[in-house]
Amino acid sequence: MSDVLALIEISHRGEIAASARGLLAAAARLGSPVAVVVSSEPLADDDVARLGELGAARIYSAVTAAASTVLVAPAVDALSAAAEAYEPAAVLTTNTADGREAAARLAVRTGGSVLADVVQVRNDNGTVVAQHSVFGGAYTVESTVDGGLPILTIRQGAIEGQAPAATADVSTASLEAPTAAAAVIERFNDDPMVSARPELRSAATVVSGGRGLGSSENFVLVEQLADVLGAAIGASRAAVDAGYVAQTAQVGQTGVSVSPQLYIALGISGAIQHRAGMQTAKTIVAINKDEDAPIFDVADFGIVGDIFTVVPKLIEAVKARSN
Amino acid sequence: MKIVVLVKQVPDTAEERKLELATGQLDREAGDNVIDEINERALESALRIKDANKGTEVVAMTMGPDDAAQALRKALSMGADSGVHILDDSLNGADTHRTAATLAAALRATGFDVVLAGNESTDGRAGVVPAMVAEYLRLPLLGSLISADVTDDAVRGVRQGEGGTLNVHAGLPAILTVTERFPEARFPNFKGILTAKRKPVTTLSVAELDIPASRSRTVVVSTAERAPRAAGRKLIDDGSAASELAEFLVANRLV
Ligand SMILES: Cc1cc2nc3c(=O)[nH]c(=O)nc-3n(C[C@H](O)[C@H](O)[C@H](O)COP(=O)(O)OP(=O)(O)OC[C@H]3O[C@@H](n4cnc5c(N)ncnc54)[C@H](O)[C@@H]3O)c2cc1C
Numbered sequence: 001m002s003d004v005l006a007l008i009e010i011s012h013r014g015e016i017a018a019s020a021r022g023l024l025a026a027a028a029r030l031g032s033p034v035a036v037v038v039s040s041e042p043l044a045d046d047d048v049a050r051l052g053e054l055g056a057a058r059i060y061s062a063v064t065a066a067a068s069t070v071l072v073a074p075a076v077d078a079l080s081a082a083a084e085a086y087e088p089a090a091v092l093t094t095n096t097a098d099g100r101e102a103a104a105r106l107a108v109r110t111g112g113s114v115l116a117d118v119v120q121v122r123n124d125n126g127t128v129v130a131q132h133s134v135f136g137g138a139y140t141v142e143s144t145v146d147g148g149l150p151i152l153t154i155r156q157g158a159i160e161g162q163a164p165a166a167t168a169d170v171s172t173a174s175l176e177a178p179t180a181a182a183a184v185i186e187r188f189n190d191d192p193m194v195s196a197r198p199e200l201r202s203a204a205t206v207v208s209g210g211r212g213l214g215s216s217e218n219f220v221l222v223e224q225l226a227d228v229l230g231a232a233i234g235a236s237r238a239a240v241d242a243g244y245v246a247q248t249a250q251v252g253q254t255g256v257s258v259s260p261q262l263y264i265a266l267g268i269s270g271a272i273q274h275r276a277g278m279q280t281a282k283t284i285v286a287i288n289k290d291e292d293a294p295i296f297d298v299a300d301f302g303i304v305g306d307i308f309t310v311v312p313k314l315i316e317a318v319k320a321r322s323n
Numbered sequence: 324m325k326i327v328v329l330v331k332q333v334p335d336t337a338e339e340r341k342l343e344l345a346t347g348q349l350d351r352e353a354g355d356n357v358i359d360e361i362n363e364r365a366l367e368s369a370l371r372i373k374d375a376n377k378g379t380e381v382v383a384m385t386m387g388p389d390d391a392a393q394a395l396r397k398a399l400s401m402g403a404d405s406g407v408h409i410l411d412d413s414l415n416g417a418d419t420h421r422t423a424a425t426l427a428a429a430l431r432a433t434g435f436d437v438v439l440a441g442n443e444s445t446d447g448r449a450g451v452v453p454a455m456v457a458e459y460l461r462l463p464l465l466g467s468l469i470s471a472d473v474t475d476d477a478v479r480g481v482r483q484g485e486g487g488t489l490n491v492h493a494g495l496p497a498i499l500t501v502t503e504r505f506p507e508a509r510f511p512n513f514k515g516i517l518t519a520k521r522k523p524v525t526t527l528s529v530a531e532l533d534i535p536a537s538r539s540r541t542v543v544v545s546t547a548e549r550a551p552r553a554a555g556r557k558l559i560d561d562g563s564a565a566s567e568l569a570e571f572l573v574a575n576r577l578v
Contacts, residue, residue: 011486071482071491072454072464096485097442097450097467104423104454113420113539116449129544135340140547141347148539153451183463183493186479190487205577229578237503247469247483247504253336253445254361254503262577273336279552283577285568291559298552301571305560313565321573 002089002126004031005060005082007075007102008051009094010039012068012188016050018199019094019156024055026121026154028163030128031089034058035168038078038175040067048170055163060085064175073182075102077175080109083149090128095153103151112149119158128152136253136276155257157201191246200232200249205262208234208251208278211242212267212288212307219244221311222266228318234258234278236268252277266307270295287311324475326369327382327433328403329426329440329453330362332394336445347543348416349446351388358394361441363401363508365501369439370402370509372473380404382433386414386425392524400511400519407433411529418541419447423455428532430460437478438498442467453500459535463493469504 004027009017020035027033035056037043043061051059062078079091079102091106093099095117107114120131128150132141144150200206207229209222219239226233234251235244251258253273263281268274270286270293278284279298286299287307296302303310334340334354341353366383373379383398385391386409395406409429417425430438443450457464465471469488471480479492483502511519556571558564572578 009485017485071489072466076458095450097483098485100450101454101464101466104419104451105458107420107451107539108423108455108458111537111539113418113537113541114449114451114455115541116419116447116451134342138340138549138551139342140549141342141543142545143347143541143543146540146542148537153449180458180461181463181493183465183491183497186490186492188484188487188489189481254443262572271337272339276336283575284552285572291557296557297554299557300555301568302555302557303560303564303568304557305564310560310565310568314568317566317569318572318578321569322578 002031003034003086005034005036005079005086005088005091007079007091007093007099008035008037009096009098010037014039014041016047017094020051021054021162022156022159023092023094023154025161025163026159027092028055029121030123032057033163034060034082034086034088036060036062036078036082038062038064038067038074040065042172043170048168052168053165055166056168057166059168059170061170061172062175063172064177066175066177069185070178071183071185072098072101072105073178073180074175076105076109077178079106081173081175083110090150090152092152092154095155100153103153107151110149112151113145115143115145115150115152118152118154121152133257133280136257137280157199197226198230198232200234200256200258203232203258204260205229205231206234206251206258206260207231207264207266208236208268209239209244209266210236210268211238213239213244216244221307225264225266225311225315228315236274265295266311268295269293270298324372324376324378324436325380325382325434326372326437326439327384327430327435328362328366328369328398329438330366330383330385330394330398331359331444332356332385332387332391333359333444333446340446342546344546344548347546356390358397359441359444361443361445361501361503364503364505365439365441366398366401366403367508368471368501368505373402382407382435384426384429384433385409386422388415395524396519397511399522400515401509402515405522406524408524408526410526413529419449419451420455420537420539423452424459424534424537425529425532426452427456427459428534429527430456432527432532436495437473440498440500442500442502453498457498463497464500465491465493465497466500467502468499469502471499471501
């Protein structure tokens with residue numbers, strides 16, 4: 001079976017990113033997963049065990065001091081070295097800023113092509129086929145690479161399941177300082193530790209708030225409903241622009257795409273750009289005081305009403321039923 | 324300082340966008356085509372640098388069919404000094420790699436200190452072209468910025484990462500991509516619209532550029548349309564809607 005490289009993202013604090021599971025699961029569907037990891041310190045035994053658990057048959061551990069001081073270039077160097085060593089059938093990265101930039105540069109360096117924002121993969125008699133969800137899920141497109149290395153950026157949260165566990169073989173390489181011109185990382189500013197709420201991209205339930213919330217104080221209503229439902233928090237761009245909530249909560253065309261079991265839109269009009277990020281949800285609920293709001297066109301259950309009266313009652317009703 | 328802003332004409336996201344089912348390519352006839360909003364934000368940040376330093380030259384560059392010239396006109400009417408239009412039938416349906424190789428060659432021919440682009444287009448959403456251009460030109464990329472400060476010989480910026488932000492910097496020349504956290508663009512004023520007509524636009528064909536051949540390309544193998552979603556129940560709240568919704572959630576095992 002051919003090797004498939006997966007660039008595992010490691011936070012600057014040394015934690016393996018949650019995206020590693022989906023990435024290795026996708027790699028296992030295409031071949032034998034090789035986790036490529038770039039870090040300033042050699043990998044700890046725990047990390048090796050964890051990557052094996054997630055399905056890595058082998059680990060290419062690239063160690064360089066530049067890992068936390070130079071932007072993306074160390075990952076590109078590690079991937080090109082690993083691509084030379086393993087001659088993989090494909091290379092996978094996450095569809096994050098880091099992952100995309102590494103994929104893009106690797107494509108130019110190796111003469112490959114990028115298949116971007118991939119939501120599913122399959123191996124068609126040795127051909128790597130990627131599936132994309134286009135225009136907010138209105139289209140499903142499959143693509144391949146003709147000639148050259150296929151490099152896939154995998155949408156976070158899109159790949160379900162986990163690869164069969166393996167005991168990973170580790171080979172360690174020390175990387176030279178990057179020779180290409182690259183940006184320098186001065187400092188990391190971590191987001192304040194968020195609550196125990198589920199991650200937006202993979203949550204089973206998402207409660208989103210829009211401009212209709214009216215203020216960041218009122219946005220607490222979204223959080224309260226989310227918490228009784230064990231949901232992640234989302235938002236419209238208008239709510240983000242107004243400063244009610246962090247940009248990372250934005251759902252839509254230029255934000256996160258989600259496909260939860262349940263999506264609840266509170267005070268969101270349902271602009272086409274918002275719908276592009278949530279209309280593949282299994283069940284959609286909308287509460288909006290404007291009867292003609294376009295969000296109702298995609299809602300399985302709509303309430304024309306004021307969120308400030310309906311939502312507190314809903315919270316009580318859900319609490320009463322779950323007791 | 325010379326700043327080149329990469330602009331792309333895309334289908335208006337406010338309308339329903341379509342793919343041609345046979346080819347998987349964008350149906351450019353389905354609706355209005357506009358300059359991508361994220362490129363307007365990139366242009367706006369270039370124009371602010373120019374507002375503060377009169378010697379700054381701002382060039383808008385696009386690759387696209389004939390009517391992509393409209394995107395350049397809009398950029399010129401907003402305040403860009405000149406335009407570059409890479410126009411060649413052989414580029415129809417070009418994938419990200421070919422697009423980047425072409426843009427890199429055109430940028431080399433045009434010259435620049437800074438290249439500004441959007442972090443991702445709203446149609447392709449691949450978000451890889453600027454990094455590919457950076458690799459072709461062997462330049463640093465400061466991608467996905469939420470703010471930037473460009474001086475004569477360097478740029479510092481804040482990048483949106485996973486779980487936080489990063490302060491990054493690089494010397495010039497460099498490529499920067501902006502996110503939606505950058506300010507909205509100004510509207511063209513009347514004078515801008517008038518003077519735009521007199522501003523120079525250079526048209527470049529593939530033959531005029533030194534574009535490295537690529538042996539690799541992406542191929543669409545199938546395109547399927549999903550049935551649109553139908554609206555379900557809609558209640559007008561009379562005081563009982565919340566408990567009905569709770570029942571609906573319970574009945575569907577969603578709580
Ligand atoms: C290129 C581009 C990309 C974009 N990307 C995104 C994106 O990723 N995500 C996104 O969301 N948008 C995006 N937008 C913006 C989008 O067009 C809309 O402007 C935005 O979604 C509107 O947010 P909203 O629904 O919260 O606000 P509004 O459209 O102002 O709607 C607020 C709603 O709240 C309702 N309301 C007010 N008070 C109450 C109340 N007390 N009770 C009940 N209902 C109430 C109103 O009836 C109204 O329907 C994008 C736009 C462009 C041009």
